[in-house]
Amino acid sequence: MRRALLPIALLLTGVAQADSSLPASPLAYTQLPDPDQEAQAKALMETLRCLVCQGQSIADSDADMAGEMRALVRQRIAAGEPPARVRKWLMERYGDYVTYDPPLSWITAPLWIAPLALLGIGLLIARRLFRRRTA
Known part of the structure; x- marks a missing residue:
């Protein structure tokens, strides 16, 4: 039990010391x-x-x-x-x-494209599922 709590105690100690004294x-x-x-x-x-x-x-x-x-x-x-x-x-x-x-750039392009791609994939899956049920 003590070994399991040790990482948490170390983390909390580090967080408490993270603030500057300035x-x-x-x-x-x-x-x-x-x-x-x-x-x-x-x-x-x-x-x-x-x-x-x-x-x-x-x-x-x-x-x-x-x-x-x-x-x-x-x-x-x-x-x-x-x-x-x-x-x-x-x-x-x-x-x-x-x-x-x-801003849109090559580095941030996945942030902008991923939601649209996931929405498109979701629509394709939903379309196939509805076609199977009606057929």
């Missing part, structure tokens, strides 16, 4: 003074994936990296950069995985 960036949790810029930053943050959590946007994640990414977004929006340019910069820096809507 203080969070000032803009990680502080809103911009301009409401329009904050709205732009918030909308952009909702479309960006936390690279640590992988299932949350950087707006929802409490991970240190998500806080740093929020601070970067707010800094660039406050400097006057349009959200599309900030998004492009983050994609160049962290890769296409940082966005929930990856």
Whole structure:
């Protein structure tokens, strides 16, 4: 029993030590003074994936990296950069995985084609099954 719990205990210990002991960036949790810029930053943050959590946007994640990414977004929006340019910069820096809507390229083509292919295969199987029942 103890041997079975050892990997879980090690995993939980590693997760607890994964957070940085450095203080969070000032803009990680502080809103911009301009409401329009904050709205732009918030909308952009909702479309960006936390690279640590992988299932949350950087707006929802409490991970240190998500806080740093929020601070970067707010800094660039406050400097006057349009959200599309900030998004492009983050994609160049962290890769296409940082966005929930990856652009179509040879690398991401399977993500876009697989659902259509599976739907087509499902329709073919359903068609054959219905033909057998009526015949």
